[in-house]
Amino acid sequence: xxxxxxxxxxxxxxxxxxxxxxxxxxxxxxxxxxxxxxxxxxxxxxxxxxxxxxxxxxxxxxxxxxxxxxxxxxxxxxxxxxxxxxxxxxxxxxxxxxxxxxxxxxxxxxxxxxxxxxxxxxxxxxxxxxxxxxxxxxxxxxxxxxxxxxxxxxxxxxxxxxxxxxxxxxxxxxxxxxxxxxxxxxxxxxxxxxxxxxxxxxxxxxxxxxxxxxxxxxxxxxxxxxxxxxxxxxxxxxxxxxxxxxxxxxxxxxxxxxxxxxxxxxxxxxxxxxxxxxx
Amino acid sequence: xxxxxxxxxxxxxxxxxxxxxxxxxxxxxxxxxxxxxxxxxxxxxxxxxxxxxxxxxxxxxxxxxxxxxxxxxxxxxxxxxxxxxxxxxxxxxxxxxxxxxxxxxxxxxxxxxxxxxxxxxxxxxxxxxxxxxxxxxxxxxxxxxxxxxxxxxxxxxxxxxxxxxxxxxxxxxxxxxxxxxxxxxxxxxxxxxxxxxxxxxxxxxxxxxxxxxxxxxxxxxxxxxxxxxxxxxxxxxxxxxxxxxxxxxxxxxxxxxxxxxxxxxxxxxxxxxxxxxxx
DNA sequence: TTGCTCCTCACGTCACGTGAGGTGGC
DNA sequence: TTGCTCCTCACGTCACGTGAGGTGGC
Numbered sequence: 001x002x003x004x005x006x007x008x009x010x011x012x013x014x015x016x017x018x019x020x021x022x023x024x025x026x027x028x029x030x031x032x033x034x035x036x037x038x039x040x041x042x043x044x045x046x047x048x049x050x051x052x053x054x055x056x057x058x059x060x061x062x063x064x065x066x067x068x069x070x071x072x073x074x075x076x077x078x079x080x081x082x083x084x085x086x087x088x089x090x091x092x093x094x095x096x097x098x099x100x101x102x103x104x105x106x107x108x109x110x111x112x113x114x115x116x117x118x119x120x121x122x123x124x125x126x127x128x129x130x131x132x133x134x135x136x137x138x139x140x141x142x143x144x145x146x147x148x149x150x151x152x153x154x155x156x157x158x159x160x161x162x163x164x165x166x167x168x169x170x171x172x173x174x175x176x177x178x179x180x181x182x183x184x185x186x187x188x189x190x191x192x193x194x195x196x197x198x199x200x201x202x203x204x205x206x207x208x209x210x211x212x213x214x215x216x217x218x219x220x221x222x223x224x225x226x227x228x229x230x231x232x233x234x235x236x237x238x239x240x241x242x243x244x245x246x247x248x249x250x251x252x253x254x255x256x257x258x259x260x261x262x263x264x265x266x267x268x269x270x271x272x273x274x275x276x277x278x279x
Numbered sequence: 280x281x282x283x284x285x286x287x288x289x290x291x292x293x294x295x296x297x298x299x300x301x302x303x304x305x306x307x308x309x310x311x312x313x314x315x316x317x318x319x320x321x322x323x324x325x326x327x328x329x330x331x332x333x334x335x336x337x338x339x340x341x342x343x344x345x346x347x348x349x350x351x352x353x354x355x356x357x358x359x360x361x362x363x364x365x366x367x368x369x370x371x372x373x374x375x376x377x378x379x380x381x382x383x384x385x386x387x388x389x390x391x392x393x394x395x396x397x398x399x400x401x402x403x404x405x406x407x408x409x410x411x412x413x414x415x416x417x418x419x420x421x422x423x424x425x426x427x428x429x430x431x432x433x434x435x436x437x438x439x440x441x442x443x444x445x446x447x448x449x450x451x452x453x454x455x456x457x458x459x460x461x462x463x464x465x466x467x468x469x470x471x472x473x474x475x476x477x478x479x480x481x482x483x484x485x486x487x488x489x490x491x492x493x494x495x496x497x498x499x500x501x502x503x504x505x506x507x508x509x510x511x512x513x514x515x516x517x518x519x520x521x522x523x524x525x526x527x528x529x530x531x532x533x534x535x536x537x538x539x540x541x542x543x544x545x546x547x548x549x550x551x552x553x554x555x556x557x558x
Numbered sequence: 559t560t561g562c563t564c565c566t567c568a569c570g571t572c573a574c575g576t577g578a579g580g581t582g583g584c
Numbered sequence: 585t586t587g588c589t590c591c592t593c594a595c596g597t598c599a600c601g602t603g604a605g606g607t608g609g610c
Contacts, residue, residue: 016440021563026444028455035565036600051608052565058440061447062504066537069399069456072392077599084541092539093403096396103393110389113351114382117375120348124372161295161337165305168340176307177348225341258345260371262363300589314591315574330582331591356573 017047017055027064034064042081043067074099115205116177120259123179123203127255127268135219135238137275142213145201146174147183160196160226167200178204181253187273190250191236194228197252211251216272217244224264225254231271245276296326296334306343313343321360322346353378394484395456399538402458402482406534406547414498414517416554421492424480425453426462439475439505446479457483460532466552469529470515473507476531490530495551496523503543504533510550524555 024031037043038054043064045054070080073096083095148167151159168176182197184190189198201209217239221231239246256268303310316322317333322343324333349359352375362374427446430438447455461476463469468477480488496518500510518525535547 019563026448030600031564032601033599040599049564049608053608054564058444061440061444063537065447065455069395069538071599072456073396073399074392087537087539087541089403089407089535089539093400093407096400096403100393100396100400103389103396107386107389107393110382110386113353114379114386116348117352117379117382120352121372121375121379124368124375128368128372161340165337165340168344169305176344177351256368258342258366259348260366260368262366298589309574310590311575312573319573328582328590332582333590350573 016058018058020045020054020056023056023060027061027068029064029068037067037077040077040081042077074102112175112177116175119178119203119205123253123255124260126270127260130220130255130268130270132220132222132268135217135235137242137244138216138218138272140211140213140216140218140272143203143211144205144207145181145209145211146171146204146207147201147209148174148199150199151197164200171200171202173206174202175204175206178202179253179257181251183252184250186248187236187239187246187250190271190273191232194232195226198249201251203253212248212274215275215277217246217275218270218272220255221269221271222266223269224267225257228269231269235271235273246273247276248274295337297337299324299333299335302335302339306340306347308343308347316346316356319356319360321356353381391454391456395454398457398482398484402532402534403539405549406539409499409534409547409549411499411501411547414496414514416521416523417495417497417551419490419492419495419497419551422482422490423484423486424460424488424490425450425483425486426480426488427453427478429478430476443479450479450481452485453481454483454485457481458532458536460530462531463529465527466515466518466525466529469550469552470511473511474505477528480530482532491527491553494554494556496525496554497549497551499534500548500550501545502548503546504536507548510548514550514552525552526555527553 018026020031020034023029024034034043034045034054034056038045043060046057046060047055049055067080070083071077075083075095083092148171151163151166164180167180168174180200180202183199183201184194185198201207217235219231219235219238221227221229223229238244250271250273252269252271254267254269256266258264258267261267297305299310299313302308303313313322313324313333313335317324322339325336325339326334328334346359349362350356354362354374362371427450430442430446443459446459447453459479459481462478462480463473464477480486496514498510498514498517500506500508502508517523529550529552531548531550533546533548535545537543537546540546
């Protein structure tokens with residue numbers, strides 16, 4: 001299965017022969033890689049001495065450069081080998097088009113992963129600078145999210161997980177990598193049952209739903225996923241004290257969870273509800 | 280080195296236990312992957328029967344989701360294992376920032392590869408639709424290139440390769456993956472010595488040099504890298520016949536070379552020189 | 559002749575996938 | 585009891601990298 005070698009061996013002359021190390025330096029292809037390509041018959045040196053020393057011709061610089069181009073384009077070594085048997089401009093154009101599509105898919109995967117990282121970094125940073133001591137009023141930016149369907153609660157101690165699994169499995173376009181938060185239809189619902197959100201939502205930059213920008217009453221608490229430590233009561237008391245009027249849903253998100261903390265009793269949750277501004 | 284399991288085992292109850300296949304379906308993590316994670320101690324099931332059957336708790340859905348997030352972010356399995364020992368928001372933010380940079384590097388690599396593919400696809404397509412029969416006048420688009428330093432020719436039969444290697448090794452910012460062409464300072468130089476270009480250039484979309492857009496006299500020939508088959512004379516004759524005036528350098532590029540053809544005697548070269556337009 | 563380059567061969571890598579052959583659980 | 589799920593163990597993958605131990609070439 002010698003592939004890309006014989007084509008150009010005829011012009012090898014002794015004085016243009018290059019030993020393997022020098023050839024490696026010229027082409028930026030490692031010595032072990034060159035030996036490997038020789039072993040699998042993909043690219044064999046123009047000459048070998050009786051002692052087995054490999055010598056490459058200057059012409060082979062072009063050949064190896066081209067093999068690396070194909071590999072960089074996403075062809076496997078065996079594909080490159082096969083290509084040697086029937087190369088034609090038409091088939092090559094077709095194959096390259098296919099590789100273009102593959103690269104595009106790979107690109108969007110990487111962009112998605114970057115987005116995931118960014119979201120988590122933002123949450124962690126927000127957690128690091130949070131004022132955990134007391135409930136406060138903060139301006140918050142808009143947050144694109146994907147909201148799941150309304151949770152149906154059975155009187156079942158595992159309903160939280162069942163709803164959570166249903167959210168992950170059944171919400172269209174939900175990406176499992178993004179963090180998930182819980183949402184209560186209003187402050188009253190949060191106070192009534194602070195561990196059972198009406199909906200789950202995923203913090204996804206591509207989400208079509210949105211937690212709107214605005215001024216929010218924000219509170220924090222530490223503890224495991226179900227725990228609230230009376231945060232809902234503290235927030236309610238603060239709202240009354242400050243004579244604020246709040247509107248819309250309560251958003252619960254974990255700024256620090258198992259991603260950034262080992263001890264689950266220390267998970268940092270943020271609850272926020274929007275202030276209705278007097279006009 | 281059990282890592283992300285013990286934290287959340289206490290809440291496992293018999294009736295919420297999930298066998299491996301169902302857990303795999305819920306989490307989109309393959310059965311063999313789950314067994315592998317168990318084997319290396321990264322993620323062990325909440326319970327095992329006497330017979331060795333693995334049962335996972337619903338809570339572990341969150342745990343495995345989070346492990347996958349870290350893996351998607353570019354952490355290796357051993358890194359994820361290590362992370363279990365000291366997770367803190369601060370260190371996590373730092374590590375994630377590092378991964379962000381890595382992803383960015385990976386992205387630019389992929390974009391570069393896409394660009395390489397595009398350039399080759401364009402050349403191949405141009406070759407497929409070329410009018411090889413005769414020299415003609417064509418409008419051509421601008422082509423960003425990186426031009427190398429002037430070749431110094433020794434009276435040496437390998438000087439072509441020596442110059443070529445020098446171009447590849449010494450031209451700043453040259454990317455070995457892009458195709459390389461040859462350039463003659465003017466039509467007279469091309470006619471005088473059609474196998475020894477004054478400079479090499481790389482067809483690189485990021486190049487700061489440019490083959491300008493315009494109307495060109497274009498000719499084609501087939502053959503190996505040094506061959507011209509008198510193309511320079513045919514072009515010159517055409518220019519005289521048509522009473523054209525040409526200006527600027529002659530650009531030689533291979534539209535079909537070993538990338539898309541097996542037989543080196545069939546390589547398709549294009550030569551073009553710009554027409555000075557009468558005002 | 560010295561010392562540097564080169565050689566082969568065997569094994570390791572990384573995160574699983576794929577059987578073969580056998581047993582467990584409702 | 586049947587048949588389905590699950591188990592372990594061993595080996596394969598892909599494109600090389602890394603020694604160990606030995607020889608070749610100027």
